[in-house]
Amino acid sequence: GQNIDQPTEMTATEGAIVQINCTYQTSGFNGLFWYQQHAGEAPTFLSYNVLDGLEEKGRFSSFLSRSKGYSYLLLKELQMKDSASYLCAVMDSNYQLIWGAGTKLIIKP
Amino acid sequence: ETGVTQTPRHLVMGMTNKKSLKCEQHLGHNAMYWYKQSAKKPLELMFVYNFKEQTENNSVPSRFSPECPNSSHLFLHLHTLQPEDSALYLCASSQPTNTVGEQFFGPGTRLTVL
Numbered sequence: 563g564q565n566i567d568q569p570t571e572m573t574a575t576e577g578a579i580v581q582i583n584c585t586y587q588t589s590g591f592n593g594l595f596w597y598q599q600h601a602g603e604a605p606t607f608l609s610y611n612v613l614d615g616l617e618e619k620g621r622f623s624s625f626l627s628r629s630k631g632y633s634y635l636l637l638k639e640l641q642m643k644d645s646a647s648y649l650c651a652v653m654d655s656n657y658q659l660i661w662g663a664g665t666k667l668i669i670k671p
Numbered sequence: 672e673t674g675v676t677q678t679p680r681h682l683v684m685g686m687t688n689k690k691s692l693k694c695e696q697h698l699g700h701n702a703m704y705w706y707k708q709s710a711k712k713p714l715e716l717m718f719v720y721n722f723k724e725q726t727e728n729n730s731v732p733s734r735f736s737p738e739c740p741n742s743s744h745l746f747l748h749l750h751t752l753q754p755e756d757s758a759l760y761l762c763a764s765s766q767p768t769n770t771v772g773e774q775f776f777g778p779g780t781r782l783t784v785l
Contacts, residue, residue: 604777604778659774
């Protein structure tokens with residue numbers, strides 16, 4: 563079956579760095595997405611990786627290793643507004659998104 | 672309006688009621704989706720429409736009935752729901768389903784079934 567695993571919850575301190583991991587097993591691979599979802603709001607797109615390596619976008623970076631079925635989202639210089647759930651999703655060979663359960667990130671002052 | 676909108680934002684209904692959720696996208700997309708989001712669970716894909724044609728129905732009970740009159744509008748008709756159907760229902764849109772691209776989500780309807 564298809565499966566996406568990510569930690570349920572993480573806690574980090576304002577100003578610090580946090581890495582949220584995601585491992586996957588899917589039928590085919592057409593890329594991996596990261597979304598951010600604040601409580602009570604819509605998920606919003608953060609990043610897309612289809613080739614191995616690191617993609618950097620300001621304070622956020624996303625890494626992919628296709629051979630290991632592994633990705634991580636790196637958040638630097640954490641701010642209180644980064645408190646949210648982070649969803650990992652893989653697009654399979656049928657162009658369908660397979661979703662993880664999300665990682666709730668709690669930022670403490 | 673921009674992006675993807677959903678109404679109502681909150682809905683409380685009894686098990687014998689009939690109600691409808693509405694979604695509208697202003698992004699010129701041709702694919703639209705209904706998802707169910709329950710606490711600590713992955714997003715569950717319910718229905719997919721591509722160019723107004725339903726292409727996916729993930730074993731969703733018949734008490735949920737989708738309707739897609741055009742590429743910009745999507746409805747989810749609800750009747751004789753169960754308390755376990757209480758969840759956040761998210762609508763999303765994207766470029767056609769056989770292409771790689773991000774999905775854009777609406778804010779969701781928080782549904783409570785009593």
